[in-house]
Amino acid sequence: MEPILQVNALTMDFGGLRALDRLDLEIGQREIVALIGPNGAGKTTFFNCLTGIYPPTEGEMLIRRPDRKTKKLNGLKPNHVTEAGLARTFQNIRLFQNMTVLENVMIGRHCRTSAGIIGAIAKNKATRQEENKIVEDSYAVLEKIGLAEFVNEFAKNLPYGAQRRLEIARAMATEPFLLLLDEPAAGMNPLETRELDELIVRIRDQEGITILLIEHDMKLVMSLSDRIYVVDYGKKIAQGTPQEIKNNPAVIKAYLGEDADA
Amino acid sequence: MEYFFELLLSGLTRGSIYALIALGYTMVYGIIQLINFAHGEVYMIGAFTALIVASILTMLGWNEIAILFIASVVAVVYSMAYGYTLEKVAYKPLRHAPRLSALISAIGMSLFLQNYVLLAQTSDFMPFPSLIPDLEILEPIAHLITTPEIAIILTTAIVMVLLTFMIKFTRVGKAMRATSQDREMAMLVGVDVNRVISITFIVGSATAALGGVLIASHVGQINFYIGFIAGIKAFVAAVLGGIGSMPGAVLGSLVLGCAEAFFTGFVSSDYEDVFAFIILVVILIFRPAGILGRSDISKV
Amino acid sequence: MFGFEEIKKSFLTSLWFMFLTFPIMVIRVNTVQNIVEWRWERMFMIGIGSFFLSFLWRYLLERKELGQKKADLGEVDSIPWNRRIAREPRFYIPALIAICVFVLVFPFTFSLYQTTIMITALIYVITGLGLNIVVGLAGLLDLGYVAFYAVGAYSYALLNYHFGLGFWTVLPIGAGMGLIFGILLGFPVLRLKGDYLAIVTLGFGEIIRLVLENWNDFSFGPSGIANIPRPGLFGIQMSLHQATIYLYFVMIFLVLVTIFVVRRLQDSRIGRAWIALREDEVACQAMGIDKTWTKLSAFAMGATWAGMAGVVFAAKTTFINPASFTLWESIIILCVVVLGGMGSVIGVIFGALTLILLPEYLRAFSEYRLLIFGAVLVVMMVFRPGGIVSPERRIYQFKGTAPDKPKAEASTPG
Numbered sequence: 001m002e003p004i005l006q007v008n009a010l011t012m013d014f015g016g017l018r019a020l021d022r023l024d025l026e027i028g029q030r031e032i033v034a035l036i037g038p039n040g041a042g043k044t045t046f047f048n049c050l051t052g053i054y055p056p057t058e059g060e061m062l063i064r065r066p067d068r069k070t071k072k073l074n075g076l077k078p079n080h081v082t083e084a085g086l087a088r089t090f091q092n093i094r095l096f097q098n099m100t101v102l103e104n105v106m107i108g109r110h111c112r113t114s115a116g117i118i119g120a121i122a123k124n125k126a127t128r129q130e131e132n133k134i135v136e137d138s139y140a141v142l143e144k145i146g147l148a149e150f151v152n153e154f155a156k157n158l159p160y161g162a163q164r165r166l167e168i169a170r171a172m173a174t175e176p177f178l179l180l181l182d183e184p185a186a187g188m189n190p191l192e193t194r195e196l197d198e199l200i201v202r203i204r205d206q207e208g209i210t211i212l213l214i215e216h217d218m219k220l221v222m223s224l225s226d227r228i229y230v231v232d233y234g235k236k237i238a239q240g241t242p243q244e245i246k247n248n249p250a251v252i253k254a255y256l257g258e259d260a261d262a
Numbered sequence: 263m264e265y266f267f268e269l270l271l272s273g274l275t276r277g278s279i280y281a282l283i284a285l286g287y288t289m290v291y292g293i294i295q296l297i298n299f300a301h302g303e304v305y306m307i308g309a310f311t312a313l314i315v316a317s318i319l320t321m322l323g324w325n326e327i328a329i330l331f332i333a334s335v336v337a338v339v340y341s342m343a344y345g346y347t348l349e350k351v352a353y354k355p356l357r358h359a360p361r362l363s364a365l366i367s368a369i370g371m372s373l374f375l376q377n378y379v380l381l382a383q384t385s386d387f388m389p390f391p392s393l394i395p396d397l398e399i400l401e402p403i404a405h406l407i408t409t410p411e412i413a414i415i416l417t418t419a420i421v422m423v424l425l426t427f428m429i430k431f432t433r434v435g436k437a438m439r440a441t442s443q444d445r446e447m448a449m450l451v452g453v454d455v456n457r458v459i460s461i462t463f464i465v466g467s468a469t470a471a472l473g474g475v476l477i478a479s480h481v482g483q484i485n486f487y488i489g490f491i492a493g494i495k496a497f498v499a500a501v502l503g504g505i506g507s508m509p510g511a512v513l514g515s516l517v518l519g520c521a522e523a524f525f526t527g528f529v530s531s532d533y534e535d536v537f538a539f540i541i542l543v544v545i546l547i548f549r550p551a552g553i554l555g556r557s558d559i560s561k562v
Numbered sequence: 563m564f565g566f567e568e569i570k571k572s573f574l575t576s577l578w579f580m581f582l583t584f585p586i587m588v589i590r591v592n593t594v595q596n597i598v599e600w601r602w603e604r605m606f607m608i609g610i611g612s613f614f615l616s617f618l619w620r621y622l623l624e625r626k627e628l629g630q631k632k633a634d635l636g637e638v639d640s641i642p643w644n645r646r647i648a649r650e651p652r653f654y655i656p657a658l659i660a661i662c663v664f665v666l667v668f669p670f671t672f673s674l675y676q677t678t679i680m681i682t683a684l685i686y687v688i689t690g691l692g693l694n695i696v697v698g699l700a701g702l703l704d705l706g707y708v709a710f711y712a713v714g715a716y717s718y719a720l721l722n723y724h725f726g727l728g729f730w731t732v733l734p735i736g737a738g739m740g741l742i743f744g745i746l747l748g749f750p751v752l753r754l755k756g757d758y759l760a761i762v763t764l765g766f767g768e769i770i771r772l773v774l775e776n777w778n779d780f781s782f783g784p785s786g787i788a789n790i791p792r793p794g795l796f797g798i799q800m801s802l803h804q805a806t807i808y809l810y811f812v813m814i815f816l817v818l819v820t821i822f823v824v825r826r827l828q829d830s831r832i833g834r835a836w837i838a839l840r841e842d843e844v845a846c847q848a849m850g851i852d853k854t855w856t857k858l859s860a861f862a863m864g865a866t867w868a869g870m871a872g873v874v875f876a877a878k879t880t881f882i883n884p885a886s887f888t889l890w891e892s893i894i895i896l897c898v899v900v901l902g903g904m905g906s907v908i909g910v911i912f913g914a915l916t917l918i919l920l921p922e923y924l925r926a927f928s929e930y931r932l933l934i935f936g937a938v939l940v941v942m943m944v945f946r947p948g949g950i951v952s953p954e955r956r957i958y959q960f961k962g963t964a965p966d967k968p969k970a971e972a973s974t975p976g
Binding site for chain 3: 296297307310311313314315317318321336340343344347351352355356359360361362363364365366367369370371372373374375376377378379381382383384388389391494497501532533535536539540542543546547550
């Protein structure tokens, strides 16, 4: 299978600290891939490199879009990465707190729409239609993610689990083909985690979106992912199916060893 | 060549004053990442307090050195009190608010304090007694540098050494460094962060007040507006050196002071202030971290 | 609330403030005549004043913390007062009619002097609404806003002086010059974050003012430019009174245009991007919004209105010099935005009218104007950072399944 994301020897240095060390990674279409590793292993840094927030020191990041065009992610600004079809959520929730749930999702539609300043002032037919379309589409996303009941709430007033789901909804609104989830289950109770599990599978199955997630909840990772990458100190130490990872001695030593029952 | 040295020394004097004020900016910024807009006002209040004390004592016929000493002490004490109160009233309630709010509050405080002095005292320039006597031993070099100028440069050097000592070796200094690195973490290991912040404001205000007394006595007149101009210049200096870094603040101040002196001496005195602002703009745009600052990638 | 502990606290606070204000408030030296003036009655006033104010301060702080806790638990979702009025047609229709009538008859019933003051207030409404785009919506603290105001004013003055161009010709040119300067200055500075941006814009503002002051050949220096004509109306000769009334209606028209445009922008795709940028820059970019372009558009839009207002200002005063464009002017405009409510059109109008008209009518307070402005900025930030009028929550209409909230509401009143 042709990978839709291919990362070759990605390296990121912060001053003297090497956060990512020649990391290779590949994701095929419609896969759910998990990136795991101890705290500070460089997982979020990896996301930040992919999404253009940090410029990697070395290495190459390539995507193959659904239209079969390949594109290099190196040097793209975050918004251009999103336009290219990668969307992400944040580990420490970064919603637009003083905007409503619907507006948060509408922001996600920004890069797929085009009305400008002149259009905004003139409010001509095309602009009105586009604006209505944004509202409709955003509401549709909320319904899919199961947040329709909160549509006009301020994001800051949402329960914690719903805020995490709203991050996903907002990312979905940008029409990604690859969704990057940074610890989507952090702080969720078991029930919410189970719902999240179903939601992620549904996003993959119904929308055909490929998913790369960082997660600490091993139960979720094991049940959800097709393949797992394990990183430690910025280096890839293992990759494989959940079954292979479970039995990999290097992984057990570096990571699961401290948390054997997970 | 002599003209060059004259300009250089006047630049160093000017820079030393900026340094005394810039230290306060940089320390506060290092601890709570706030541009203390009202810092210049504390300096101005220090100068006014010194003026009042010195005038009364002069009328009573005291000796110059005693006046200088007492006026400086009173000015420093009052500036500390103002710095402390400023933080408690305008910044502490906003510790968890967006930075924009704290900055607007700081601007409000600056406006308030300026007009407070304007209304309570006067809008005119007040003559400031020359408190530092000319020493006879320095007569031979008087055409290059005057005694007050030497006093200013020396005071700055002493203050700098004392501050460095305090930051490096005392308990409070360690707590300050810890707080500026990571406030949450410092709190967890038992640092009383509120106290550290108060102390930072107090120390910064004290050095600013010293600067206030020295410059007022050197220039010979003050008004309610001196804090703003000096504050902006000192801020430029702090940014130039790398805000948050104390050696940077001093270096930046000396560089700015000399640059200004040469600019006015060789080019034009009309555009002196424009020159300072242009330095600020250029530095911020091309090297926001300053000369000695580290440019680090913000955490996401 | 009035327990012994509380009284002790307030007593100590008042002692502290008496100590603090002692040299500046009580003593005044006259170094020429060698007289010291002691003004003890002021110390007494400070003591009493701070004693009572400290109660109020603590009470308000407590209330704010309580409100925050409730908000954290998601308990309060009360409708702000302005929304409540805006919702009920039986309140807002009569109010609207009353305002219209008042606006129409104002220049004919009140004196020339008062009309002039009202024109000033309306200029602040326009600049306030412009700055509101930059600060209130996009969250970019611009302390050099007055520079664009100066650009507009000097555009009119100079174009009129050299080429004899009239008010209506220069009005769009002034706005355009504001836009151009906004883009020129905005481009380099908008990479900077928060407080750095504030300082650099302040620097630019001062540079422009100082250049105007020193470049005599271009701007006539501190002496300024006089005899700038008032706006004309098909070449009709008007008396001063008539010209002022005419200018008043021109202002009303321009304010309405500004409100219309600002409201449209605010409710558009661009406006949402501005707000998202204010809320979280990183997330905003990660959602595919071009940060530079969005910031630049907000900055330039704000500058455009400042340029336009500058033209009107020059036409109103018929004389301009650099002294009208100091940093404090920027801060007064900022005050208008902050007091009224960042991000709210009604709020800004309210803020401008309050801050400009009140000091004019309360003559006794006029010298305390800037003092009070300073205090207002601090107090507002501490207790009500959102301003007096909190920005509306926008409710959108959509088909789809109806949620339990009322959906039959058009975008936004207010």
